């Protein structure tokens with residue numbers, strides 16, 4: 001037998017916190033329980049037909065069968081730039097300030113390889129998307145947690161970061177509209193972020209995956225709308241959430257030209273870009289009428305109402321989230337995130353995500369995702385109303 005030793009960078013990845021829940025799900029299914037998962041943030045509505053048709057058409061074209069470029073087609077990068085101009089009023093040079101990604105997750109993980117040397121500090125929000133810390137650890141960096149607290153609207157307080165930490169930090173990740181909390185940020189917050197980044201010479205990486213998933217006419221701003229943002233940072237975006245294209249794997253990074261160039265050079269050593277037919281399909285979404293996005297939002301709005309109103313009936317005092325397809329909810333007093341998630345699946349067969357899976361400051365919360373067919377979501381909340389009568393707040 002050969003003895004393989006995992007590299008430290010893989011050994012040091014954070015433990016997978018949903019293992020216990022997955023074990024319970026398997027157990028329940030074995031017992032014949034009709035398990036409903038409200039755990040996964042992945043649109044259940046299909047990709048719009050005009051996007052699929054564009055893929056079919058472009059897949060037939062032999063010009064698309066060869067290696068694409070790592071940076072993405074200029075046509076694709078121009079479509080991203082045009083989208084930014086129309087949606088955010090932000091001007092981008094498609095050649096210098098836009099790079100295509102194989103899903104934004106790819107760039108979020110790889111950016112750390114571009115800017116961290118062994119032991120370098122990177123500021124990561126907690127709770128947060130696990131890829132920020134994961135990518136940093138794989139690149140040899142040291143994540144430093146910045147807590148997102150309900151009393152601060154789940155925004156980081158830069159003045160609370162010790163100055164010796166801020167001085168050492170090379171990068172900062174932020175994400176608004178926010179997964180998992182559903183919190184939103186305004187341009188003023190992004191301007192404070194620019195000021196903090198300038199003071200300490202930190203690269204800002206903003207993740208705007210949920211910019212189009214917003215309710216009641218609210219339009220989340222881009223980080224690049226803040227003045228000076230392009231001098232200190234980049235923004236990661238994606239067609240995954242607005243056009244129900246999570247499986248297609250295409251996104252972008254935009255902003256600071258040197259950073260975009262560094263990502264492109266790194267990528268040229270790792271991948272050869274995304275299939276051009278998929279780039280054309282994503283362009284169809286970006287250039288389209290956005291009517292399908294509005295239709296999705298009508299569906300999420302109905303689901304958001306079902307979740308929030310049901311939880312209110314059960315005794316929770318919670319607000320409607322302004323954006324994202326998540327509802328972030330405090331667990332009742334006598335529970336931890338894990339014990340409550342276990343209790344709910346035990347009693348109802350409904351799976352909720354324990355908040356501590358997104359970092360230690362997620363402890364005391366759970367997340368419900370609205371990407372479940374409406375009748376199933378209703379059934380899940382009805383079961384909870386029926387079976388969880390005894391919980392105390």
Ligand SMILES: *Cc1c(COP(=O)(O)O)cnc(C)c1O
Pocket residue numbers: 041102103104105106129175179207209237238239240241246249250251
């Ligand atoms: C879904 C999601 C993404 C998007 O990932 P893709 O790789 O573009 O599919 C990025 N960031 C967050 C926080 C997400 O929830």
